[in-house]
Amino acid sequence: MRVAAQSYPIDCAILLCLAGGFPASAECTAARIEMIRRVTPWPVEPPLQLWNCPLRASGLPSLPNMGSDGLTDEIRGYRDGIEVYHVNYRGQRNSEGIEISDSTQRGFYDEAGEFRWISIRLEDAPLWVRDRVGYHGGEQAGTRRGIAMRTMDYNGQISEIIWEAY
Numbered sequence: 001m002r003v004a005a006q007s008y009p010i011d012c013a014i015l016l017c018l019a020g021g022f023p024a025s026a027e028c029t030a031a032r033i034e035m036i037r038r039v040t041p042w043p044v045e046p047p048l049q050l051w052n053c054p055l056r057a058s059g060l061p062s063l064p065n066m067g068s069d070g071l072t073d074e075i076r077g078y079r080d081g082i083e084v085y086h087v088n089y090r091g092q093r094n095s096e097g098i099e100i101s102d103s104t105q106r107g108f109y110d111e112a113g114e115f116r117w118i119s120i121r122l123e124d125a126p127l128w129v130r131d132r133v134g135y136h137g138g139e140q141a142g143t144r145r146g147i148a149m150r151t152m153d154y155n156g157q158i159s160e161i162i163w164e165a166y
Contacts, residue, residue: 009052009053009054010030010031010052011048011049011050011051011052011053012052012053012054013027013028013030013031014031014034014035014047014048015050015053015075016031017032018048018078018151018152018153018159019078019153019154020153020154021153021154021159021160022151022159022160032162035047035048035082036147036149036162036164039086039107039147039149040147040164040166041086041166044086044107044117046109046115047082047084047149048078048079048082050071050075050113069112071113076113077152077156078152078154079109080108080109081151081152081156082108082109082149082150082151082152083107083126083149083150083151084106084107084147084149085104085105085107085120085147085148085149086105086107086117086147087104087122087125087129087144087145087146087147087148088102088103088104088145089101089102089104089122089133089135089143089144090142090143091140091141091143092141093141098140098141100139102121102122103119104119104120104122104125105118105119106120106125122135122144123135125148128148128150128161129148132148132161132163133146133148144165145166146165146166147162147163147164147166148161148162148163149161149162149164150162
């Protein structure tokens with residue numbers, strides 16, 4: 001009797017594709033789309049949910065450098081290498097100049113592995129975010145709304161920068 005192999009949960013695919021710099025494949029395209037869907041409002045979810053991916057076979061010894069969270073330093077590095085910015089900026093001209101409304105947020109994994117959001121002004125975001133968004137500093141008229149996400153590969157190199165406006 002032949003048993004069909006089950007597919008990996010999407011989070012396992014996300015992890016493997018992160019490590020490889022999101023190579024061109026149907027699986028990595030699906031993983032990339034899922035990461036973007038998770039951080040594009042609403043509801044917002046962590047882009048990588050490692051608790052959905054079984055990382056070790058039962059009965060085998062722990063991997064070297066495995067932390068109390070069940071992750072190796074390498075896997076933790078992939079997770080922590082994900083940078084997400086939810087940009088929500090509006091500059092509207094009025095008789096006194098430009099009125100700014102900026103509720104931009106930075107999403108990151110904290111030391112405990114929890115995904116968190118903190119408020120940040122677009123002008124204080126890293127240059128790669130401002131470049132993708134088209135923000136060149138100062139008070140600017142116009143609306144910029146979307147997510148900017150950057151990931152790292154197994155060499156610790158930037159593998160992809162995504163800007164998805166909505």
